[in-house]
Amino acid sequence: MNELLAVAMITILAVISPGPDFAMITRNSYAYGRRSGLISALGVALGVQLHVLYTVLGIAVVIAHSPVLFLVMKFLGAGYLIYIGYRSLTNKSRLTLDLSTGHRLGMWVAFRNGFLTNALNPKTMLFVVSSYTQIVKPGSPLAIDFAYGAFMSLAHLAWFSLVAIFFSSEVLRQAMLERQRIVDRIIGTALIALGLSLAFTAVGFK
Numbered sequence: 779m780n781e782l783l784a785v786a787m788i789t790i791l792a793v794i795s796p797g798p799d800f801a802m803i804t805r806n807s808y809a810y811g812r813r814s815g816l817i818s819a820l821g822v823a824l825g826v827q828l829h830v831l832y833t834v835l836g837i838a839v840v841i842a843h844s845p846v847l848f849l850v851m852k853f854l855g856a857g858y859l860i861y862i863g864y865r866s867l868t869n870k871s872r873l874t875l876d877l878s879t880g881h882r883l884g885m886w887v888a889f890r891n892g893f894l895t896n897a898l899n900p901k902t903m904l905f906v907v908s909s910y911t912q913i914v915k916p917g918s919p920l921a922i923d924f925a926y927g928a929f930m931s932l933a934h935l936a937w938f939s940l941v942a943i944f945f946s947s948e949v950l951r952q953a954m955l956e957r958q959r960i961v962d963r964i965i966g967t968a969l970i971a972l973g974l975s976l977a978f979t980a981v982g983f984k
Contacts, residue, residue: 785909789930792905793937798859798972802895803938805866805965807945809958810883815942817885821892823935828897829906830927834920855898856977862891863969866962896934906930 799822807815896902909930910923944950 785926785929786933788905788909789933793933797901798895798899798969799892799934799938800941801965801968801972802862802891803941804945805962806883806888806891807942808951808961810888811951812942812946813885814883814888815946816939817888818892819935819938819942821889821894822896822938823892823931825893825896825899826902826906826931826934827927828893829903830924830930833906833910834923834927852900853977855900856973858894858898859969859973862895863966863971863973866966866969869962869966892938 803815803818803822806818906927909926
């Protein structure tokens with residue numbers, strides 16, 4: 779029970795802290811509507827499962843202790859965040875509340891945005907690895923390990939679905955779309971800053 783509470787507390791704190799997932803869900807929700815935000819949230823949740831899978835199978839230990847592999851992971855994640863931040867900064871199309879005019883984000887693109895933002899984020903990798911290595915007991919059944927992983931994904935899905943619902947409300951979307959250029963620049967700058975911090979800030983285990 780103590781193990782479960784520890785995993786729950788760490789997961790909740792990690793999920794609600796602002797980061798790349800939050801910025802991306804906010805962008806997709808206000809710009810393209812609730813459906814796109816919710817699908818992106820699903821992508822984030824399944825991205826967590828990728829980290830859980832290789833952690834449980836022991837691959838994360840290799841990545842964490844191999845400077846070359848870890849740097850590759852770091853710079854892939856940083857590069858992707860900088861790329862979508864740049865796209866937001868340079869976006870010149872004017873979005874409207876009418877999602878039937880060609881401004882709707884495809885389901886696959888929305889899902890891919892969420893999945894890649896999370897899957898390529900080294901800090902999520904370290905969060906998942908740290909949770910398992912510091913809390914979960916060695917030799918515990920795989921079913922228990924994957925159950926913890928399922929909880930992590932569900933926590934991400936629940937939180938970011940709420941974020942998507944909030945930022946896709948018509949009143950808030952209208953206010954943000956009227957200031958689209960400013961909002962795009964804020965989110966784009968935040969994503970680029972997060973990408974650069976991942977690339978140049980040393981991240982390690984305690």
